[in-house]
Structures are given as structure tokens and as C-alpha cells.
Amino acid sequence: MSFLKVLFRNLISGPSTDPFPFGETFTPKALRGRVVYDASKCTSCRTCEQVCIGGAIRFDNTPDGRRFLLWHDTCTFCGLCVFYCPQDALEMTTDWHLSHTQDEKFKMVEHGLMPKAACAACGAEYVAVAPTAKAFAGYEPTPEEVEELRQYCPRCRRKEAAKIAAAHPPAIAADPDTPEQGQS
């Protein structure tokens, strides 16, 4: 008679079949789906290109600037690029709606462009990538300071970064574990 119990339970709980594609389905929060890229945060260190297993990520130089390409059709969604990105320029979304017809095959690409610009100090042409975290060693920069450094070419950027850093009070406090000099 135990089947009656199952029958009754099934009447209450309804079908266990997922309604997709006729209705909504569930998506786990931690699902690794389409990777999105934010060119404004990227420093063009190319770590993501190095660690990409599927060879999906590529950087190339165009007349407009440096271009980032990620082809979803060879991305394994392993998440290594997101893990290793020091700037959090890459992010995994939970979007798994990636099936497409053959004519869209080479359009399944995540694009990003770091445009060329003229240096605000010396006027030389350079690729305006975001400043690295190294430029702000020892303190937390404001968004304005990050944007200011972006206007300079790599050569001028060091000088300007030093100027900005000099304006900040030294953020690294004295280590309490080290004995003070003259006491030992």
C-alpha cells in the first residue's frame, strides 16, 4: 500500500520536470556562464590570455587601440581568467543562453577596446589602459586619481604617480611587532 503514499505525495508536489523551454528554469547563483569584460579596468597585463585553457582570449593592436577578444565558442567557463585578473576587469555571469545558429558563430565574441590617446604631459601617443595597482602602492587611490593617471603615457605616469603618492600621508603604519630602535 506504500504506493498510495507516493501517489498522494505526487499529487501535492506536482511534476518534478523543469518547465524549460516552455517556462522559467532555475539558475544556480554560482553557475559559471558567459564572461564579460570591462575595458575601463583592464591594464592589458595579458594574464588572462596566458591562463586561458581554450585559447579563447586574444589581445591585438588595431589602429584604434588595443583590442580584447573573447570567443565564447571556445571558452570552457573554467573561470581561470576571472580568478587571475588582478584588476577584476573580467567577470563571470550566470548567463548560459549561448546556443546559436551557425551564421552567428563568429559573432559570439566579447569585445573590448582600450583606445589610443595623446599623453597629457608629453603628447606622445599611447594606449590608455588603466593604471596598475602598483602605481598606488601603500594607499587606496580615489577614482579621480585613477582617472588622472590614465591620461599619461607609461613614462610620464611614473612621475605623476610619485607626485600623487607624495601628497598622501604614509599609510603603512609602523609595525607594532618590530622593536623600536634604541630600546634593544
Place this chain on the structure above:
Amino acid sequence: MSLIRTLSSRSPWLYRINAGSCNGCDVELATTACIPRYDVERLGCQYCGSPRHADIVLITGPLTARVKDKVLRLFSEIPDPKVTVAVGICPISGGIFRDSYAVCGPIDQYLPVDVNVPGCPPRPQAILEGVAKAIEIWKSRL
């Protein structure tokens, strides 16, 4: 004739070709078909054992050199009209096996592919979405 067309558009039969896959996508295909939660048979689809009964072909794997001739022979045995679905990134682009000496793919150099379902492996819902797209193409070809 129109009756047959109406009826057959509601029941495309699926056929699965493993072109040197790692079995990951095949497990997802089995999940899509066999587990009541995903149940591809709601779309009227059914897996068949013979290529001569097939309407929609699901191909997994990067087309290794060893299976290339067998896959092409098998594909030529499937009667027209047929719809080809590449499941996983391996048949679409070669995936992580691209540029290997043992891999002849991507598969669209040899076969006419209609729908691509990227993923490594794609989740069952993504495969269902791809099959739904393939059914739309299948209806237009009848």
C-alpha cells in the same frame, strides 16, 4: 503528404554521434533525455539507434583523426532533410583540443552544422534550448 509533414514536424528523432568526445557532453545528453527533470521527449524528440531513422543529429567531440572517416560515413547515412547540432565547444571550434595533431575539427569544415551549443559541457537546459532551435529549423526544412 501534408499530413505526414504535419505529423513528422512534431516528432523529430534524435541521433547522437560521438566524434571523439571526452564523454562529458554525452553524459549531459543522456541527462537531457533520461532524467524526468529535463525530459527532452516533451518536445516530441526521441533518441533512435539507427542513423537512417534520424532527423536531428547531435554531434559531440572534436572530430579526432581516428573517427573522422567513420563519422563522415555515418553522417552520409542520415537521410535528408536533417538538422545538425554541435554540442559542446569541441565540435564548434576544437575547444581545448584545437591545433592538436590528432584532431581534424572544427567539425563545420566537413559537415553542414546548423545550431551550436557552446559549453564545456553545456548544461541540460542549454542543450534543450539548442534542440528547440533545431526543431524550428527542422520545421522550415520539411
